[in-house]
Structures are given as C-alpha cells and as structure tokens.
Amino acid sequence: MEHKKYEPLRVPANRDKLIARAVSADDDSVCVGGLAAKLGMLDERPAVEVRRAASQEAFRLQTLARFVQLSRREHGLTSEQFATKYDVDVRELLDIEEARGIPEPRVLYQMSRALGVSYDKLLILAGHRHSRDERLDREALRFAASSGPMDSLSKTEAQALHDFIKVLHD
C-alpha cells in the first residue's frame, strides 16, 4: 500500500501502560455510527415510528421558529437589524425563523445570548437534547397553540391572497 499525504503518526515505542489500560477496558461494543447515520445505514425502525419522530421534530422546530420570530419582533427589529445587533448570521437567523432544518448548537448559543434565555432549553427545543422537563414540554405546546399570527392582513396582502385563491380555483 502506498503512503498517503500524511506523515506517519508518531507513536511511542513504549506504550505498555496504555496497552494494559486498553486491554482491561470493557470494550464489548465500541462501534461509532456517525457516517452510518448519514448514509442511511442505521434506521431500522418501523416507518410509523420514523414518521412520529419526524412529526415531533417538526413541532419543536416550529415552536422554536415562532419563539425567535416573536422575540425579534418584540425588540422591534428587522431580521437584518437583529442579526447585526447580536452578531448572528442573518441566513442562520432566517433558517431558524422559517424552521428550515435543525440549527447547530453554536447558533443556538448565540441566540440564547441574544434573547437572554437558557442555552440548555434551546438545545431541547431544537431536539439536540431530550427533554425530561414536563413543564417545558407543556409550556411549549401552550406557546405554540397561542402564538399563531393574528394580525389583520394589509391591503396588499389581502389582494395578493385573493388573487392567488382565484388561481387555485381555475
């Protein structure tokens, strides 16, 4: 086998203690599956379970999206102003507000600082951590159910809506 671009690893000649520790480890199973998960080699759950999990994930992301959007609007800031003020990437902010995918922990950390809320709880809302907090689950549901947009449509929005409805009737 040819040697690759990397220099050979520097491995000490005497690793006796390390070997002793390694062979005494309880290593019946040591498999790591990040790549297998990405390549779809992992999921053998019945389809109904996969759908249920996806639905829960979508609900959590919608709740997070609504929370971030309302908080920003409460600050009276546009997305761009908010992003600039709190040093958040505007595309990542828009992705959260549109519930487009699961935000990375780094982004959630920035959001927790910007909004003055718990980083851990944002991790739970985004699905990075499993919630054992029944109160958070209950309040998230209540928030999602009571925070839907109630604003009246502007004239332009109403016209656009009616125009689109006409198209859908055709």
Next chain:
Amino acid sequence: MSTHPTKLKRAATGDLVDAVLHDSLDLDDLFDAEKHWAPEKIEMSRELLNHNVPRALWPQSLHWNWAKKAVDLKPYAPGPLSAHRLFGISAEGKWQGLLLARCVGCQTRIAPGGRDLVYVEFVETAPWNFRIPQTGRDTLFKGVGAQLVELAIRWSDELGFRGRVGLHSLPQSDSFYGGHCGMNDFGPDPNYQNLRYFELDESHARTYLQET
C-alpha cells in the same frame, strides 16, 4: 503505510498476543476487512436467530455493509488531498477493527468558539470481537477499541487540536465512550438519528496520551 507493534488480549486465556496498528489505510482495506467479516456476521445472525435473541440485543452494526455504499463512500475516501484518514488494528493476519476519522469541518461543542477537532466517522470491530452472552459467544480479542481511539487522539494532537475528538456512538457503545474513554456526553443528536454525541476534551486527551 506506517505500522506500529502493539498487543491485544485474548479474552479466553488472558494472554497478550502480537498485533499491529496501521495508519493511512484506504478503502480497499475497508472492503478487504468486510470481505473477511461477512461470513462471521452471517454465522452470528444464525446463532442469534437460533437462540431467539430479541432484535434489540443484536449487535447494532451487524447489518452494516460498506460495499453496498461504495458510491456514497467516495467523498469519505482517505487519500491525497483527503480530510479523511483510516486507521486499523490487525492480529493473526486479520483486521480486528477499523476507524475512519476526518480532520476538517468539525468544531468542539464543549464551549462555542470554533476550535477544531478530529471527528470519528465510524469505528467497527471484527464480529469475532463482539460478546453476546445470550448465545455464549465471547470476545476473541480485547483492547481493539481503546487503541483505535488512541490513534484518533494522536492524530488530533499532531494537527494541533490538542487531542480533541468527537463522535456519535451506537447505543450499545455509549458506556465505553462515556466511561472508559472519559468523553463528555452531549446526549442524542437529532442530526444523526439520535445517536449520542460524545466529545473528548483537551484535559482528558492529555491524560490519555500521557499514560505511555
């Protein structure tokens, strides 16, 4: 390819046997390993079925088939200009375990701040190194996983990442990474089908490597 002599423990007798650590392997080595592991996996599946072992207790990597994913694997292939590196350990002329790691595009989750780490894409051991009490099957060799992880830590250290390593463990391996390896447990990661994400911090890495 560079190699380094090491030892594994034969579980049945407790004897230490000669083994070899390999770095900079390529996908051919992975397929070669898989070719030799496949018949043993089939035999193991037969034993599990015959002993009516519940599916939940079967080794979670038993159905993996990298050859079937050969096309998808191309972006992960180690080689010139690749961010990936494949490590292995062999004994008695057979692959005992492999570890594929990546050195680009992964940052620590311990404290947001953009510090890089080596991400372990997969670890798989030879099926004869699984222990399945329900079928009476014992591990052939012990010490495979810990020494593969050691190579990933060494690579991270040599890259200037101070030994930081991250990975998504299969559920049956959570106790190994959270316990023996002393990695920080970040819980289930929804981006990886809820596998738990573990990360080795600098201080644990230092301890790990200083035990030589």
